[in-house]
Amino acid sequence: MKIYDLIGVGLGPYHLGMAALIQESGAFEALFLEKETQFEWHPGMLIDGTDLQVAFLADLVTFANPKSHFTYLNYLHEHKRLYQFFSFKEFEIPRAEYNHYAKWTASQLHNCQYECEVISIHDHKEHGYYEVTVLSTGGETVTYYAKNISLGTGSKPFLPAPAVNVPGLSHSAEYLNVKEDYKKAESIAVIGSGQSAAEIFLDLLESQPYHRYHLSWYTRSSGILQLESSKFGQEFFTPDFTDYFHDLPIENRERALSMLDYVRNGIAPDTLDAIYKWLYHRSSGGEKLKVSIQPNAELKELRMDDGLLHCQFEHKLSNKYFERSFQHIIAATGYEPNVPDFFIKAFDHAKKENDHFAVSRAYHLQFNDQRTHNVYLLTAIEKTHGAEATNMGMAVNRNIHIINKISGREVFKNPRNVTFQSLE
Template identity: 35%
Template structure:
């Protein structure tokens, strides 16, 4: 073969693959990471002032795999002259902006990243026994072709909208693009937020703080029965563990689907601090005798949504779930905080026949996060909630998954993989004390 063959090529550069890149760098592996953007930027349109992560700072890119890594958040603070300011602040939680700045700092110090490389197709060379990665790079969009033995796909997720919001030529606004559209949104006389969870709360609070300055009404509507707090008690947090992954992975598919539907409060809730700030701001305005031009409404399921281009507004229909009554609502501005869904990039089509799929068209991941028929060649980041549970999208489990993937890529356990950390048992213990009937 005339061309070089990489040990692996990773496609996409969000926090999960960036973590993998940081952990791979000191190992001097023959692998590279391709990203179509010109630089790292994590959800730039949700970098709202003072919005925080849900994970403590120790859940950085490397520390839970290698606390001594030069890519740790603490080393970033030291190099940037911020260590004492974080010490004095006495807070475990970073703002989104701080986390993004840290990730950008790490990306600038890596030699294995290739920005402005847009992958357009994947194929497999049977004769050479390797994968062929083709696309365009740079401002001139110059074609490139690369070869590798293994792949890591980390293309991230895409915004999810309710089924009734078929685009049909109109682009609905998702919280993923909030800041880029904030100025235009605040020129509207009315704004409605649909959805629940942390992103909805952050956007609501941001708009609520400036409601008097721009003189709009603000509505927050959610299908959830309440505005609930994310569960963060210690025994609950143990569900984000290797122990729970092992338990969840062995369950049958219907049971997994049922469990995931019941776990919203573990990863879709709002942190207590933000809920309290929203309440305090509303209460303060009420005490001052001002008119509250806002409503927070639960138990309402969106059933229809239409954009009227002539009137430049949205016609929205909801069902109040407790009583089954339908309501119509009109709003000039509309923001969907309805989460994200798995993203299977079109370039995967060229190797689809080499991969495992479930009956819903999703990646069927093996326990080692591989999705290929051989179970050792194509690894997937952040697309396995249905196989590995809610730990799939949690930043705190990134180092664990990447330690696992690096072992599968190289055959060597470079970073110790924790196997038993929980104090509780998720499955019935296999001891004489418990007898199956």
């Protein structure tokens, strides 16, 4: 019976980077299982002209090993784009190119298997390993064994209660799949306050002269707010801040998360500038805009009637209710952690903090019994690890922790004291 040192469930960017670092370093034997047929990264949101909100150094491996074959800079070198990137003079990666870079990396990894849906995990704690059952596309079940498990199933689209299972409404994750059909309508609304909402609104705004739709944007935030991207703000996404955050009592951590919202959510300045310029130019000479933008508007009710989506909003400052109707709605309402039912069932006996898994600084679940075989969590760690939980730049540092822990040695350097601010 073959027992791997690690089995990773799911293959998004976090596990992809881990798989690349493990294969290249030869640290130990690992296997990553993905139910899809190939690696894909948010295919419904690869809008032309959009960029990541993190710098190119926050690729899959650089913070662990800048000399790796799998760095973004080496990807550019391999594709003869290094001089063009130099002339490009931008720090952020185009989203479409990041997806191509990730797929290029995935194509070279031998420790990843696709079309393998994990359906159960059984803890053989007396023997120090886990039994992982996989369902193949042919309907057959296959069993694998590992000393450690890592859950990297990412997030899933979130819709507010009034918007669930409503015809004519799509989550932003499906935008590119529906946008051509939606643009044939008389009216389209975007609901949401973050970067995805802004990018979709801008994309539809640019296309509007060639169509007849009225375009609306509703957000419950107090304004169309810019992401805090100052240099000091970026120090919240460092190992030092994660150390500090994790040591806080759970009540303090929950309170701190809301205080950190300004560095975690918001819209890139370039996107806001582009939207405002379009609005200004198009309104020149008194031209009437077919555009509505309304902050402080929270969706309360939604119903379909006579081919229209009738929305009731509450203005959060005046507490007044108002109604609007649209043919189509795109809900850019974010994502929530995707923790599979089989995982919750398998590890329901793990320690909890306020109904959430208690996760160690080294990213593994905590149990009442002593064990040498661990279960690592790369999703649903916001309340234990703070701002870094969904930050791509810190994903490599998480992988450093896990690889070093399983190896029992320092395979990759884990830096500390990297901030100018005192956090205590």
